[in-house]
Every structure is written in structure tokens, then in C-alpha cells.
Amino acid sequence: MELTDFFTDYTLRTITLGTAVLGAICGMLGSFAVLRKQSLLGDAISHAALPGIALAFLFTGLKDSNVLLLGALISGFIGTVWIRGIVTKTHLKTDTALGLILSLFFGFGELVLSYLKKQPDANQAGLDKYLFGQAATLVESDVILMVIVTGISLAVMLLFWKEFKLLLFDKDYAMTLGFNTRFIDGLISFFIVLAIVIGLQTVGVVLMSAMLLAPAAAARQWTNSLGTMVILAAIFGAFSGVFGTAISASYNNLSTGPVIVLVAAVFVGVSFIFSPGRGILFKQIRLIRNRRDLELKKTLYFMYGIVEKHEDISRPHSIRILNGFQGYTRGTLSALADKHWITIQGQDWSLTEEGFETAQNLYNTNIPES
Amino acid sequence: MNSELAIILIACLTSVACAIPGVFLVLRKMALISDAISHSILPGIVIGFFITEDLASPWLILLAAFSGLITVVLVEAIQKTGLVKEDTAIGLVFPALFSIGVLLISIYASDIHLDADAVLVGRLEYAPFDKLMIDHVSYGPKSMWTISITLLITLVLLFAFYKELKLSTFDIGLSSALGFSPVFMHYGLMSIASVTTVVSFDAVGAILVVALMIAPAAAAYLITTHLKKMILLSVLFGIMSAIGGYYFAVWLDASISGSITTVLGLIFLLVYLFAPSNGLIAVLFRQKRQRIEVSLLTFLLHLNNHDSVEERRVGHLQEHINWGKVRSKTVLELAQKNNMITLQDQVVSLTAKGLDFTERALDYIITNKDEKIEDMKNDFFLFRG
Numbered sequence: 001m002e003l004t005d006f007f008t009d010y011t012l013r014t015i016t017l018g019t020a021v022l023g024a025i026c027g028m029l030g031s032f033a034v035l036r037k038q039s040l041l042g043d044a045i046s047h048a049a050l051p052g053i054a055l056a057f058l059f060t061g062l063k064d065s066n067v068l069l070l071g072a073l074i075s076g077f078i079g080t081v082w083i084r085g086i087v088t089k090t091h092l093k094t095d096t097a098l099g100l101i102l103s104l105f106f107g108f109g110e111l112v113l114s115y116l117k118k119q120p121d122a123n124q125a126g127l128d129k130y131l132f133g134q135a136a137t138l139v140e141s142d143v144i145l146m147v148i149v150t151g152i153s154l155a156v157m158l159l160f161w162k163e164f165k166l167l168l169f170d171k172d173y174a175m176t177l178g179f180n181t182r183f184i185d186g187l188i189s190f191f192i193v194l195a196i197v198i199g200l201q202t203v204g205v206v207l208m209s210a211m212l213l214a215p216a217a218a219a220r221q222w223t224n225s226l227g228t229m230v231i232l233a234a235i236f237g238a239f240s241g242v243f244g245t246a247i248s249a250s251y252n253n254l255s256t257g258p259v260i261v262l263v264a265a266v267f268v269g270v271s272f273i274f275s276p277g278r279g280i281l282f283k284q285i286r287l288i289r290n291r292r293d294l295e296l297k298k299t300l301y302f303m304y305g306i307v308e309k310h311e312d313i314s315r316p317h318s319i320r321i322l323n324g325f326q327g328y329t330r331g332t333l334s335a336l337a338d339k340h341w342i343t344i345q346g347q348d349w350s351l352t353e354e355g356f357e358t359a360q361n362l363y364n365t366n367i368p369e370s
Numbered sequence: 371m372n373s374e375l376a377i378i379l380i381a382c383l384t385s386v387a388c389a390i391p392g393v394f395l396v397l398r399k400m401a402l403i404s405d406a407i408s409h410s411i412l413p414g415i416v417i418g419f420f421i422t423e424d425l426a427s428p429w430l431i432l433l434a435a436f437s438g439l440i441t442v443v444l445v446e447a448i449q450k451t452g453l454v455k456e457d458t459a460i461g462l463v464f465p466a467l468f469s470i471g472v473l474l475i476s477i478y479a480s481d482i483h484l485d486a487d488a489v490l491v492g493r494l495e496y497a498p499f500d501k502l503m504i505d506h507v508s509y510g511p512k513s514m515w516t517i518s519i520t521l522l523i524t525l526v527l528l529f530a531f532y533k534e535l536k537l538s539t540f541d542i543g544l545s546s547a548l549g550f551s552p553v554f555m556h557y558g559l560m561s562i563a564s565v566t567t568v569v570s571f572d573a574v575g576a577i578l579v580v581a582l583m584i585a586p587a588a589a590a591y592l593i594t595t596h597l598k599k600m601i602l603l604s605v606l607f608g609i610m611s612a613i614g615g616y617y618f619a620v621w622l623d624a625s626i627s628g629s630i631t632t633v634l635g636l637i638f639l640l641v642y643l644f645a646p647s648n649g650l651i652a653v654l655f656r657q658k659r660q661r662i663e664v665s666l667l668t669f670l671l672h673l674n675n676h677d678s679v680e681e682r683r684v685g686h687l688q689e690h691i692n693w694g695k696v697r698s699k700t701v702l703e704l705a706q707k708n709n710m711i712t713l714q715d716q717v718v719s720l721t722a723k724g725l726d727f728t729e730r731a732l733d734y735i736i737t738n739k740d741e742k743i744e745d746m747k748n749d750f751f752l753f754r755g
Contacts, residue, residue, distance in 0.1 A: 107631020210465030
């Protein structure tokens with residue numbers, strides 16, 4: 001497997017392009033799903049799409065992916081509407097509604113699929129690929145369809161950008177401004193369903209939700225701006241697609257869908273740990289730094305307590321008298337000296353003018369820190 | 371034992387074993403944890419299968435259940451960092467673990483008698499033929515043994531910890547104040563859910579386990595809010611769907627587990643539509659009646675405010691309160707039927723009863739004191755709260 005194969009091998013180029021576009025659109029629309037706290041809606045919808053695929057084949061007998069995806073779109077949408085119906089009209093909670101629709105629709109889809117399998121004449125062998133996805137079956141027309149859908153959703157997103165943004169962060173305000181929130185809400189949901197359906201062939205019903213979530217969750221860690229997050233998520237998604245395809249093409253027996261999901265999971269892991277603002281690593285570093293600073297100031301205040309009793313601030317005191325105080329070390333002393341709060345001469349220390357003032361104002365919250 | 375009876379029995383036992391933890395998962399708003407567990411036990415099962423080479427081995431069950439627990443812990447750890455919301459944490463963890471499982475299966479496909487398809491839907495059809503053999507004597511299907519033991523453990527724990535479970539489900543503050551550790555209850559329930567999922571996995575697969583856990587409990591929750599009744603009802607729904615699903619599958623010559631889920635779906639749909647007080651039809655009916663009653667009240671208050679004859683003309687009312695013809699007609703008729711108003715030459719006037727009613731309603735609105743409307747509650751939904 002050479003790197004140049006990606007540009008010369010027709011099949012591989014198609015697949016790579018397809019997964020890259022898919023990753024981009026999923027990341028883009030997934031950002032909205034994550035921010036709307038509807039992360040698992042994608043999981044429910046993708047499972048709910050299965051009976052649509054099976055029934056579309058049962059009624060039309062066609063294995064054309066456009067027909068099947070239309071079926072998936074319809075049943076995915078029915079699932080979404082039913083989830084909303086359960087949540088708004090009964091006391092069942094969102095999680096129950098999602099789990100219900102997910103499993104019941106999927107079970108029904110399995111029933112129809114197994115029924116199709118037993119039919120003697122039907123040529124249904126390819127339907128199983130919608131369970132785990134088979135990127136290898138992507139052909140040029142599929143990729144073109146993906147590009148068209150991505151283009152349309154990008155255009156709609158740019159057109160309704162401020163409405164989407166407003167709805168995401170302050171629905172009530174959007175309502176009072178007179179926006180038709182129901183329409184915008186429906187529009188976002190529709191495009192999320194669309195992205196899921198488009199991805200079914202490649203990643204499959206079961207793992208589709210991760211495609212939607214992971215790039216967005218990773219992008220969320222690096223920025224607080226919606227625009228940046230959407231772009232970042234699209235980039236992460238596209239790279240997961242490309243890397244995933246490359247890895248699965250380099251080894252035998254590795255299905256593309258799970259590999260893409262794992263690559264996306266690595267993106268998430270790295271973002272969780274290394275993002276500068278929210279990452280676990282830097283948070284921990286900040287925590288330790290703050291703790292050290294606190295120790296330092298405690299030492300300084302203890303010194304202040306000693307010095308206070310004398311008229312001359314800069315009178316030297318022996319280091320030994322600090323022994324009773326926990327938290328002072330040779331390190332903290334020299335750190336204090338580095339800050340010019342104290343001066344050390346031999347075995348003695350003395351508070352500087354600056355150190356005295358700092359200590360004096362340490363617990364005085366009225367004076368803003370400068 | 372013939373295989374038909376064996377399949378039905380296994381299906382019934384599985385559905386009961388799933389329904390019991392399912393009730394608590396639904397009540398604790400953790401229904402989706404079962405989805406996460408059912409997916410992420412896959413790597414545990416695959417690795418366990420490498421070690422034991424037997425899908426019904428107790429070590430494999432423990433190992434897989436352990437990987438289910440790891441999922442729960444991992445989800446909670448990610449939540450605790452505050453980097454993403456709870457549902458995102460679930461959505462990130464289980465696809466990753468499931469992917470690892472699927473890849474393990476596909477890499478070692480030649481060494482392992484598991485295929486990814488069976489992982490999702492199970493192989494209930496073949497369950498009776500995998501018999502427990504000790505010294506060449508058959509003791510019935512293996513999965514029947516595993517599921518019976520799991521069910522027994524679940525039942526013993528349910529009876530032993532019923533009140534603790536109930537308390538920690540509905541009032542976690544009180545239960546920890548009384549000294550029952552909510553953490554213990556939480557992980558206990560999660561362990562039971564994990565073990566049950568693993569054991570049922572072989573028979574019904576990863577996703578249908580979720581259906582067996584959530585759907586009976588959700589349907590039962592729509593009918594009753596009494597915990598004991600809810601458990602009994604969901605067990606009943608589980609058994610009904612297992613038996614109905616089997617015969618439906620035989621008739622259609624299709625997957626048994628798919629058909630059990632479909633029957634469950636139908637049961638839930640029926641309950642969702644027709645449940646006596648929480649079903650869709652009952653809710654819509656109640657909302658419609660409340661809407662009309664609000665209209666009636668608005669109308670009567672309007673009459674009370676305006677005494678002059680021209681303000682009380684029917685035509686004027688339509689204009690003033692901005693109602694359509696049909697709506698005003700419904701409200702007028704309802705008011706007349708209740709002797710609240712009289713109509714003369716298209717002029718509406720309040721009767722003594724109507725006046726009294728309006729005054730009291732007004733009193734209630736102003737003071738917001740319940741005792742003013744005690745006797746009105748019998749006639750009106752609106753005041754029943």
C-alpha cells in the first residue's frame with residue numbers, strides 16, 4: 001500500500017473522498033446536535049432508519065441506494081416525531097423515549113430483514129451492509145450525492161446561521177423576537193436526520209451516532225465560538241474519514257466504519273487531554289500552580305505576622321523561626337526572594353517594602369489585584 | 371423437552387429477567403445506560419471467548435459484565451470532567467468500545483464462532499441445540515440454565531433490597547440520610563443490568579436487550595405509578611411479547627427476536643394510545659376540554675366586566691375576544707347548557723348561577739386559595755390541577 005495509491009487507485013480515491021465528505025458533513029451538523037443536548041437522538045434516528053431500508057426494499061424490490069435511503073429518511077423522521085410525541089404528551093422522559101424508539105424500530109427492521117432473507121427469489125444479499133456499513137461499496141454516484149447534500153446543508157446553514165445560533169443558545173429570546181422556532185427546530189432536525197441517512201451505507205446503523213458526536217465533542221474543547229466549532233468539527237470529521245479509510249485499507253479484515261469511529265475517538269481523547277482552555281492536562285497544571293501560589297502567600301503572610309510586631313520592617317529574622325510553620329521549604333523561600341518580597345542574607349530573611357505591602361493586602365478583597 | 375417449548379421458555383425467562391432491572395432504569399432516567407452497556411460488553415465477550423471458548427461459561431459472563439461496568443464508570447468519569455454533557459459522554463463511550471469488539475471479531479473471524487450480525491440480533495433459534503453436557507448426559511439448553519440463575523439472583527436481590535431500591539430511586543436524599551448508600555444501590559443495579567444483558571445477549575442480541583428492558587417498563591409506567599404494579603405489569607408485558615413474538619415469527623418464518631421486539635412495539639403503541647389517563651388519546655381529550663373550559667371562563671369573566679347591552683351582543687363578543695365562529699358557538703352552548711347565561715335577541719346575560727360562578731373563579735384567581743373552588747373541582751377539569 002503506497003501513499004500514491006490514494007490518488008491513483010480509483011476505488012480507493014472514491015472511498016476516501018466519500019468518507020472525508022461524510023465526516024465533514026457529520027461534524028458540521030453534529031455540532032448542533034451536541035450543543036442542543038441531543039447527542040443520542042442521532043443514535044435513535046440511525047437505528048430507526050433500519051425498518052425504512054428494509055421496507056423500501058420489500059415494496060420496491062430495488063437495491064438502488066437512493067430508494068433505500070429515501071425509505072431510511074422517512075422512517076428516521078417518523079422515529080423523530082414519535083420521540084417528540086412521547087416526550088411532550090406523556091410523563092416518560094427523553095432517555096426512555098430514545099431507548100424505546102431505537103430498540104423497537106431496530107427490532108422491527110430486523111424482523112423485516114430476516115423475513116426478506118427467507119424469500120427464495122429476492123436478491124437481498126446487500127442489505128446487511130447497512131448494519132455495520134461498507135465503505136468499499138461506495139461508488140462515484142454515492143459520493144456525488146453526498147457532496148450535493150453537503151452543499152445544500154452548508155447553504156441552508158449559512159442562510160439561517162443567525163437563526164440557528166439564536167435557537168441554540170436562547171430559544172425563548174428567539175421566540176420573543178418572532179422567529180418561527182418550530183420551523184427552525186424542524187429544519188435542524190431534518191438536516192441531522194439527512195446526515196445520518198447519508199452515512200448509513202458507509203458507517204452503518206450502529207456506529208452512525210459516533211460519527212455525528214465525536215468530531216463535534218472534540219471541536220467543542222478547542223473553542224467557545226460556534227463558527228470555529230463547526231469548522232473544526234468538519235475538519236476533524238474529514239480527517240477521521242481519511243485516516244480511518246487509510247488504516248482499514250492497509251490491513252486485511254478491518255471494516256472501515258469501526259476504524260473511522262475509533263480514529264474519531266482518538267481525536268476526542270486528545271482534545272479532552274490537551275486542549276489549552278478546557279483540557280484535563282492544562283486544568284491539572286493550573287490547579288497545581290494555584291496551589292503553589294497559595295502556599296507561597298501563606299508563607300508570606302506568616303512572615304508578615306512576625307514582622308508586624310516590630311517597628312522596623314526590614315529587620316532581619318532567622319530562618320529557624322519559620323520551622324514551626326508547615327509549608328515553608330527552601331524552594332518557597334527562594335521563590336519569595338525571586339518575587340522580591342523578601343531578601344535572604346545567610347541564615348536570615350527580611351521582608352522588603354513590596355513584600356510587606358503585598359502581605360498587608362493579601363486578605364483585603366476590596367483592593368483589586370494588579 | 372422439545373425445542374419449541376425450550377425457545378418459548380428461554381424467551382419468557384429472558385424477558386422477565388430484563389423487565390425487572392428495566393423498571394428501575396426507566397424510573398431512574400437511566401434507560402440509555404442499558405443501550406450503552408449492551409453495546410460495550412461486546413469486547414468483553416470477544417476477549418472472554420478467546421479465553422474460555424464457550425459462550426455460556428460463567429467466566430465469560432463475568433468478564434463481559436465487568437466490561438459493562440467499565441462503561442458505566444467511564445461514562446461517569448467523562449461526565450465528571452464537565453467537558454461534555456452526560457448524553458454525549460454515553461454516545462462517545464459505547465460506539466468506541468463496540469467498534470473495538472467488531473474489529474476484534476473481524477480480525478479473528480476464522481478463529482471465532484461469533485459473527486457481527488448475530489451480535490446485534492442474537493440466535494434464539496439455535497439456543498435449544500446448545501445443550502449443557504456433563505458426563506455425556508444432557509441437562510437441557512445452556513442458555514436456559516444461565517438465564518434462570520440470573521433471574522433467580524435478580525429476584526432474590528429484588529426481594530432483599532426492595533425498600534432500599536425504592537427509596538433510592540424516588541428520594542436519593544432521604545435514602546442517603548437514612549444511611550443507605552446510594553452508590554452501592556447504583557452500582558448494584560448496574561451490575562445486575564450488566565449481567566442480565568450479557569446473559570440475554572446470546573439469545574436476543576445487543577439491541578433487542580434494550581427493547582426488553584425499556585419497552586415493558588415504559589408501557590407499564592404509562593398505566594400505573596405504583597411500583598409493585600409497575601413491576602408486575604412489565605413482567606406481564608414481557609411474557610406476552612415473548613409468547614406472541616414466538617408464534618408471530620413462526621407464522622412469518624422470520625427472526626424470533628425481531629418479532630418479539632415488534633410485538634413489544636405493538637404493545638407499547640397500544641398502551642401509548644389508549645392508556646386510561648396518560649395515553650395519547652386521553653391526554654389530547656383532556657387538553658381539548660381544558661382549552662374549552664379556559665375559553666368559557668374567559669367568556670364569563672368578560673361578561674362580568676361589561677354590563678352594557680352592546681358589549682354583550684353575540685357578534686360583538688366574537689370581535690372582542692377574537693374567537694372564530696365555531697369556537698364561540700361551542701362556548702356559548704356550553705355556557706347555556708350549564709345555565710350560566712341566557713340568550714335573548716342575540717344579547718347574552720349572566721344568570722345568577724353564572725354570576726356566582728364568575729365571582730368565585732375571580733376570587734380564586736386573585737387569592738389563589740384552593741378552598742374557594744373545592745366544590746367546582748367536580749364539574750371542571752380546569753380546577754383539578
